[in-house]
Amino acid sequence: MNCQQAKYLTEQTLRTHAEEEQLWEHASHCVSCHQYLQLHMLADLTADDELLKVIVPDGLEQRIMVAIETQQQQTRKIPLWIRISSAAAAIASGLLLGSLMYDARAEQSYSSNEINITSSSDTIYVAGTSELMYYPTIFDQGQ
Amino acid sequence: MDIRAIKNGDTKAFNQLVAETHKEVYRLAFRFLSNQTDAEDITQDVFIETWKNISSFREEANIRTWLYRITVNKSLNHLRKHKTSNQTLSLQNNEGLSGILSTPNFTADRPLENKELKQVLQAALQRLPENQRTAFMLHHYEGHSYQQIAEIMETSLSAVESLIFRGKSGLRIILHDFHKDFSTPSQVLR
Numbered sequence: 001m002n003c004q005q006a007k008y009l010t011e012q013t014l015r016t017h018a019e020e021e022q023l024w025e026h027a028s029h030c031v032s033c034h035q036y037l038q039l040h041m042l043a044d045l046t047a048d049d050e051l052l053k054v055i056v057p058d059g060l061e062q063r064i065m066v067a068i069e070t071q072q073q074q075t076r077k078i079p080l081w082i083r084i085s086s087a088a089a090a091i092a093s094g095l096l097l098g099s100l101m102y103d104a105r106a107e108q109s110y111s112s113n114e115i116n117i118t119s120s121s122d123t124i125y126v127a128g129t130s131e132l133m134y135y136p137t138i139f140d141q142g143q
Numbered sequence: 144m145d146i147r148a149i150k151n152g153d154t155k156a157f158n159q160l161v162a163e164t165h166k167e168v169y170r171l172a173f174r175f176l177s178n179q180t181d182a183e184d185i186t187q188d189v190f191i192e193t194w195k196n197i198s199s200f201r202e203e204a205n206i207r208t209w210l211y212r213i214t215v216n217k218s219l220n221h222l223r224k225h226k227t228s229n230q231t232l233s234l235q236n237n238e239g240l241s242g243i244l245s246t247p248n249f250t251a252d253r254p255l256e257n258k259e260l261k262q263v264l265q266a267a268l269q270r271l272p273e274n275q276r277t278a279f280m281l282h283h284y285e286g287h288s289y290q291q292i293a294e295i296m297e298t299s300l301s302a303v304e305s306l307i308f309r310g311k312s313g314l315r316i317i318l319h320d321f322h323k324d325f326s327t328p329s330q331v332l333r
């Protein structure tokens with residue numbers, strides 16, 4: 001068998017037992033054909049071939065479970081009653097704080113402006129928050 | 144495997160799933176990445192994602208198929224992110240094979256050793272298009288049926304057949320070219 005024949009046989013997906021023996025016999029003393037045969041066989045490897053064996057490292061299963069446990073601890077579920085009562089407490093606190101702040105600001109605004117309106121005829125009702133906005137109008141009417 | 148128990152947060156049931164499938168997941172990740180540390184990290188990520196998203200898993204499908212799909216996606220994403228690193232070989236140019244040719248142990252005057260063949264195979268696989276490589280490896284190296292591969296890759300059966308066929312043909316051409324580059328002119332034909 002020469003190299004041309006060996007190359008042709010190597011490229012055939014199906015070979016007879018005799019052809020296989022001839023091919024390996026040629027490859028045993030022809031490095032180039034041996035390498036070509038080796039490389040060609042790479043395309044036909046399956047998981048059972050020694051070359052493709054993958055060794056799974058020890059302790060991988062434990063490592064995964066530790067990671068899962070850590071993950072679980074980070075996202076552990078809070079009971080529903082705690083979540084509801086916390087939300088309600090937060091809303092109540094917010095309303096209380098908001099109302100206190102509103103009162104404080106209104107009082108501060110009223111005392112700083114010190115608007116005195118005197119009317120001889122009709123009574124003028126002025127809302128606390130409107131005082132500044134309508135001050136010129138009211139003042140003119142008052143005059 | 145009790146999927147409902149896992150959905151209810153039963154870690155023992157999940158541990159059973161990990162015990163039964165982690166080796167397959169690791170092997171598949173390793174086939175893509177060719178690196179133990181990366182394959183371990185991907186395996187861990189796959190199971191964390193599975194644990195977090197198990198509620199979205201529809202039980203009519205096979206949990207293994209779902210795991211493989213996550214593994215393939217994570218492995219490919221990892222490869223895309225680390226395309227330029229030393230551990231993986233570039234898909235865009237011939238660095239992979241020519242790099243091997245330039246290694247001092249690679250000589251044309253003796254049969255190739257297993258370690259070298261592994262290197263060549265890995266480099267040749269990296270030069271295949273992503274979808275052909277995935278289908279080819281799932282079929283030839285992991286022994287999955289065409290139907291399973293279609294489910295994992297979320298494609299049709301005929302597309303899988305075509306991908307595997309083209310993948311194998313492409314691999315042969317790449318290896319053939321590698322032999323041409325590797326051998327001295329006098330050795331190629333005698």
